[in-house]
């Protein structure tokens with residue numbers, strides 16, 4: 128089957144970026160086995176008509192996503208290792224199109240080219256987030272989920288299982304965190320991974336934050352593109368690393384004080400605060 132409609136310089140760029148970031152996640156030790164997943168809403172960048180689409184079977188979704196009707200989403204495949212995605216992005220990602228009624232999807236990789244690679248098992252969470260971003264008319268098109276060791280470790284410390292406490296700590300560890308993650312992380316108390324409960328709590332937390340920390344599990348970020356989502360996670364991870372470095376050396380980190388933080392916000396975040 129001719130799948131030339133899945134090839135464009137824009138899609139090439141997105142796929143390369145997914146591969147780059149997947150490699151970072153693996154290299155940082157945040158993507159053991161098949162942990163982590165990435166998706167990008169590429170609607171508007173796939174040139175295709177009904178003639179090409181008619182041959183792809185429709186699969187029913189458990190829940191409808193009417194605001195995503197007709198959307199094209201590029202995702203990491205089910206069971207995909209991030210290190211494999213880094214080396215062979217085309218073979219480890221798949222493109223889906225949400226049906227016109229929003230109640231199902233067509234897997235445009237069903238067939239011969241990629242041997243029926245299915246989208247990540249976290250598909251419902253990714254779709255719910257992309258739908259929320261469309262409704263919100265937000266600029267963010269990418270979603271990245273990964274298991275950041277230092278951030279997960281923080282959530283095993285009782286006093287940091289509180290949104291204010293953990294954000295105050297992360298901001299106090301490095302000026303960059305204050306500037307580039309000004310709204311901090313949204314903290315989601317432990318829920319069963321992949322459950323409806325975690326998806327609902329995540330959507331709620333995304334109303335005020337671009338990065339969500341799932342207690343004892345990992346984090347999820349939205350960004351304009353995949354690198355933007357990664358950068359925010361990376362900055363937060365650095366703050367957590369600095370905290371644990373000080374603790375490992377036997378010291379309680381001083382952290383920046385309120386005056387330092389207020390000065391940074393006043394100088395760099397005039398539009399927000």
Ligand SMILES: [Zn+2]
Pocket residue numbers: 162163272273274320344345
């Ligand atoms: Zn996970």
